[in-house]
Amino acid sequence: MVQLTVVMNEKNQELENIVSLAKRRGFIYNGSDVYGGLSGTWDYGPLGVALKRNIMNLWWKMFVEDREDMYPVDAAILMNQKVWQASGHTATFTDPLVECSNCHGRFRADKLDNPNKCPTCGSEGTFGEARQFNMMFKTHVGSTEDDTSVSYLRPETAQGIFTNYKNVVDSFYPDLPFGMAQQGKAFRNEISPRDFIFRSREFEQMEIEYFVEPDKWQVSFDALLANIHEYLNALGLPSDKIHELEVPEGDRAHYSKRTIDIEYDFPIGREELLGLAYRTDFDLMNIQNHAGKSMEYTIKGMNTKFVPHVIEPSFGVERSVMAVLSAAYTEDEVNDEKRIVMKFPEHLAPVKYCVSPLVRNKPELVEKARTVYQMLKKKHGNVMWDDNGNIGKRYRRQDEIGTPYCVVIDFETLEDNAVTVRDRDTTEQKRVSISELG
Ligand code: ATP
Numbered sequence: 001m002v003q004l005t006v007v008m009n010e011k012n013q014e015l016e017n018i019v020s021l022a023k024r025r026g027f028i029y030n031g032s033d034v035y036g037g038l039s040g041t042w043d044y045g046p047l048g049v050a051l052k053r054n055i056m057n058l059w060w061k062m063f064v065e066d067r068e069d070m071y072p073v074d075a076a077i078l079m080n081q082k083v084w085q086a087s088g089h090t091a092t093f094t095d096p097l098v099e100c101s102n103c104h105g106r107f108r109a110d111k112l113d114n115p116n117k118c119p120t121c122g123s124e125g126t127f128g129e130a131r132q133f134n135m136m137f138k139t140h141v142g143s144t145e146d147d148t149s150v151s152y153l154r155p156e157t158a159q160g161i162f163t164n165y166k167n168v169v170d171s172f173y174p175d176l177p178f179g180m181a182q183q184g185k186a187f188r189n190e191i192s193p194r195d196f197i198f199r200s201r202e203f204e205q206m207e208i209e210y211f212v213e214p215d216k217w218q219v220s221f222d223a224l225l226a227n228i229h230e231y232l233n234a235l236g237l238p239s240d241k242i243h244e245l246e247v248p249e250g251d252r253a254h255y256s257k258r259t260i261d262i263e264y265d266f267p268i269g270r271e272e273l274l275g276l277a278y279r280t281d282f283d284l285m286n287i288q289n290h291a292g293k294s295m296e297y298t299i300k301g302m303n304t305k306f307v308p309h310v311i312e313p314s315f316g317v318e319r320s321v322m323a324v325l326s327a328a329y330t331e332d333e334v335n336d337e338k339r340i341v342m343k344f345p346e347h348l349a350p351v352k353y354c355v356s357p358l359v360r361n362k363p364e365l366v367e368k369a370r371t372v373y374q375m376l377k378k379k380h381g382n383v384m385w386d387d388n389g390n391i392g393k394r395y396r397r398q399d400e401i402g403t404p405y406c407v408v409i410d411f412e413t414l415e416d417n418a419v420t421v422r423d424r425d426t427t428e429q430k431r432v433s434i435s436e437l438g
Contacts, residue, residue: 208314277312
């Protein structure tokens with residue numbers, strides 16, 4: 001028990017360190033911070049935007065651009081309420097909610113450590129029966145606020161794919177199997193948003209609906225699982241922290257024939273990073289039945305019609321960002337001095353190069369450094385200029401934001417057209433000719 005407490009404290013400390021660095025160095029801030037915040041919302045600062053984009057672009061490259069079988073869409077966030085009635089979200093997209101009769105704190109019943117004890121005031125036996133709380137944010141479209149104008153901020157991006165399945169088939173007639181992919185915002189009115197960006201009320205998803213012939217689902221399921229691992233590897237996540245959880249039948253959605261949750265050892269413990277589910281023909285059949293439009297597919301040259309089955313890999317962007325931040329966060333010592341270094345894979349680092357003149361009061365050095373900076377910036381975009389403080393301090397700052405290379409222009413540069421390039425991970429410095437940079 002004592003040991004468990006120690007482990008928990010260390011984990012909380014690790015998360016605290018990441019949250020504090022994320023805020024201090026301009027990755028992620030509390031949403032609406034200046035007005036006291038808005039629970040479950042987060043704002044990305046300059047470096048956070050860059051990191052998040054790099055993560056999303058990597059996914060886009062690996063799952064969309066590099067493949068021949070993927071058709072991307074970007075659907076509206078607001079959708080006809082019938083979408084959510086047909087999909088079952090209006091009736092069943094709920095979490096069990098309990099309220100403490102003493103302090104009136106509200107909690108998600110299935111996430112309580114002790115189901116009889118209020119985590120806020122410590123009272124025991126003060127929770128009544130759990131009630132089902134629908135997590136969709138409701139709104140009205142247009143100027144009339146009645147039942148017919150009700151809409152919801154989408155709680156998942158998947159439905160924007162399913163509702164466009166027929167459009168894409170009609171426009172492109174892709175051979176089976178093929179996938180449709182989408183990235184975008186999703187909103188869930190989580191009862192207890194917590195653990196930094198892990199459980200937010202506004203977040204982003206990257207989802208694929210992969211359409212297959214019913215009796216060939218297993219092959220595509222295995223292939224997508226392998227693709228998922230390739231992607232997680234490219235995110236730089238250590239493989240011993242990634243776990244496959246085969247979700248048992250009783251815990252799966254009723255329509256799912258197989259689900260694997262990919263879990264990751266976050267600083268908060270082992271939790272779901274993404275999911276892979278074989279959803280049979282549940283979603284397309286729902287649309288066919290509710291919209292009265294055929295979702296059938298005919299294989300070219302054959303007469304048989306059928307509704308394709310679907311495999312869905314569903315990734316959360318925030319959970320990917322959190323995994324990447326926690327995998328990168330490192331504390332080590334350089335020349336007997338403690339440092340914090342974010343060891344991002346180079347292709348994800350928000351800043352790839354930092355360029356500095358050795359000193360800032362020598363115009364000829366600054367001018368030369370500006371030329372190198374412009375050259376690298378034109379080529380790579382994500383290049384930073386830093387001439388504040390001494391070189392040691394600049395290196396520490398760049399280590400904290402995970403910049404792989406610091407380029408310093410010194411007096412020798414004016415003679416030999418070479419610069420010092422310092423490596424973030426090894427801290428080794430090399431002399432490199434400007435023409436060979438980048
Ligand atoms: P959980 O059980 O943790 O609530 P879920 O099983 O409801 O998650 P899904 O509906 O399968 O999640 O959503 C797919 C993915 O979207 C999740 O694996 C996760 O990465 C992400 N996601 C879901 N809810 C949130 C949230 N509130 N904040 C951040 N990401 C989320």
